[in-house]
Amino acid sequence: MRSVPRVAGGGADSRDGGSLPGMPAPAPAGPPPERRRPLDVAALIPIVRRIVAARVPDRATADDLVQETLARVLAAVERIEPGMVEPYAIVTARNVVATMWRDQDRQRRHQHRVVDLRPPQLPDEDVLAEEDRAAMAEALTRLSERERSTLLAHEVSGQDTHSLAAELGSTAGAVAAQLNRTRARLRVEYLLAADRVEPPTPRCRPVLLALSSGDRRRQREVDAARHLLECEVCARLSEPLMGRGRSRDDEVRVAVHADADVVAARQAARDLATRLGFSPTDLTGIATAVSEVVRNIVRFADAGEVLVELLDSPRRGIRIIARDSGPGIPDVQEALRDGYSTYRGLGLGLPGARRLMDEFAVASEPGRGTTVTMTKWREDA
Amino acid sequence: MTVGPRLFSILRQGTCLIASIHTALDDSQLLRFQEDLIATIGRDRARGVVIDVAALDVLDSFATSTLRDIGEMARLRGAATVIVGIQPDVAIAMVRLGLRTGVLETALDLEEGLALLGDRMAGSPAARR
Numbered sequence A: 001m002r003s004v005p006r007v008a009g010g011g012a013d014s015r016d017g018g019s020l021p022g023m024p025a026p027a028p029a030g031p032p033p034e035r036r037r038p039l040d041v042a043a044l045i046p047i048v049r050r051i052v053a054a055r056v057p058d059r060a061t062a063d064d065l066v067q068e069t070l071a072r073v074l075a076a077v078e079r080i081e082p083g084m085v086e087p088y089a090i091v092t093a094r095n096v097v098a099t100m101w102r103d104q105d106r107q108r109r110h111q112h113r114v115v116d117l118r119p120p121q122l123p124d125e126d127v128l129a130e131e132d133r134a135a136m137a138e139a140l141t142r143l144s145e146r147e148r149s150t151l152l153a154h155e156v157s158g159q160d161t162h163s164l165a166a167e168l169g170s171t172a173g174a175v176a177a178q179l180n181r182t183r184a185r186l187r188v189e190y191l192l193a194a195d196r197v198e199p200p201t202p203r204c205r206p207v208l209l210a211l212s213s214g215d216r217r218r219q220r221e222v223d224a225a226r227h228l229l230e231c232e233v234c235a236r237l238s239e240p241l242m243g244r245g246r247s248r249d250d251e252v253r254v255a256v257h258a259d260a261d262v263v264a265a266r267q268a269a270r271d272l273a274t275r276l277g278f279s280p281t282d283l284t285g286i287a288t289a290v291s292e293v294v295r296n297i298v299r300f301a302d303a304g305e306v307l308v309e310l311l312d313s314p315r316r317g318i319r320i321i322a323r324d325s326g327p328g329i330p331d332v333q334e335a336l337r338d339g340y341s342t343y344r345g346l347g348l349g350l351p352g353a354r355r356l357m358d359e360f361a362v363a364s365e366p367g368r369g370t371t372v373t374m375t376k377w378r379e380d381a
Numbered sequence B: 001m002t003v004g005p006r007l008f009s010i011l012r013q014g015t016c017l018i019a020s021i022h023t024a025l026d027d028s029q030l031l032r033f034q035e036d037l038i039a040t041i042g043r044d045r046a047r048g049v050v051i052d053v054a055a056l057d058v059l060d061s062f063a064t065s066t067l068r069d070i071g072e073m074a075r076l077r078g079a080a081t082v083i084v085g086i087q088p089d090v091a092i093a094m095v096r097l098g099l100r101t102g103v104l105e106t107a108l109d110l111e112e113g114l115a116l117l118g119d120r121m122a123g124s125p126a127a128r129r
């Protein structure tokens, strides 16, 4: 039996809304970012100094550039997501240096000559900082020119979304959305670079991006949860990204490995549905449908996951998504027909569950797994 | 394995067994229940079995087919089976699910189940021969 990466319900161990995992904590360890912001910026001085000094050997010039970087960060601190302060400072420092050099090609040609003239205080810390710096630099190069320039114009030059929108022939809302996507991409590229891995499949980046941006609709579209069942790399990398979503009390995830999980899943669904005020008859129907669908995971796939979530729109209701990475159902239409039987029993699993729910969909790919999505709406809601 | 509260109990009353399921059972536990019950029928030479499922909030296809199997196995060993205590919402879900209890006898509660068994045991040997 495979081990299934935990797909956490949210909230787990996120220091704040948008921290880049693995960023070196400025010494001394920073205070909670949302409270003492000025102090937080002051705590950035060591890393900014190192970034600048690593690129600019001349001490006096470096000091000027550090001052300029911090001034820009301070000016912008109200606009920055709490967790983005460090990456923002790094981006700013790099940009300030780049501006001084003006010519980006020249920057690249000289990169190999970069020397850190300052003696490292703690060798380990310095190595770590160097790796993070390299990862962030690498991540930035993986953005498209347009993404990078918009991000830098906003984060570094302090250009607001309205004026950016005017320049780009777009709307402020669209620019803000693009900036969010770019930040999400930066987080993903940072993690990949820091881990020195290439995503093993073409699906990896879209999945990681959907997780990074916390876009649940997109996560469903790319079937992110199922990919995490299949892909070791993404399962590992996504852990720091998963904490980004708000902690939610309107959804429950149940990992499915064994018989007992069928009971756990149907009880979880019943508990959540009870909060929505479903009638006892509907509650029993929902629990029964979940039981049928989840049993298929245990029977055929060994492992999978059930997501139960409450819906607000277009009406109030409950949706159950049961997915596995098993062998898949060769003929879904056939399986939905009454009398279909591939296991000991009445063979009424899927068609029966469909009759108990309002909406029912099965997506299955041979060799890749099956996802059953079913919804029950509150009748009077 | 038998840690914690008991999942089910099988009590003897005269020539009958009263098997009560106390909580939601997963598939493996249902199969253990089936095994224990069939073994007890043989050991006690029971002529009738009442299975009380009032504590179950779900009777899905597997649970229903297990109960049908029990009924069939018990019949082959000379015992009649009656299922009692199917909750109203559970009954509705079973019908919508398309489940049939088929050959299984059912009764509203334990008392009626035992009464039904009494009739069956009084009538069936004579009816058979």
Ligand SMILES: [Zn+2]
Pocket: A199, A200, A201, A203, A204, A205, A207, A227, A231, A232, A233, A234, A235
């Ligand atoms: Zn992947």
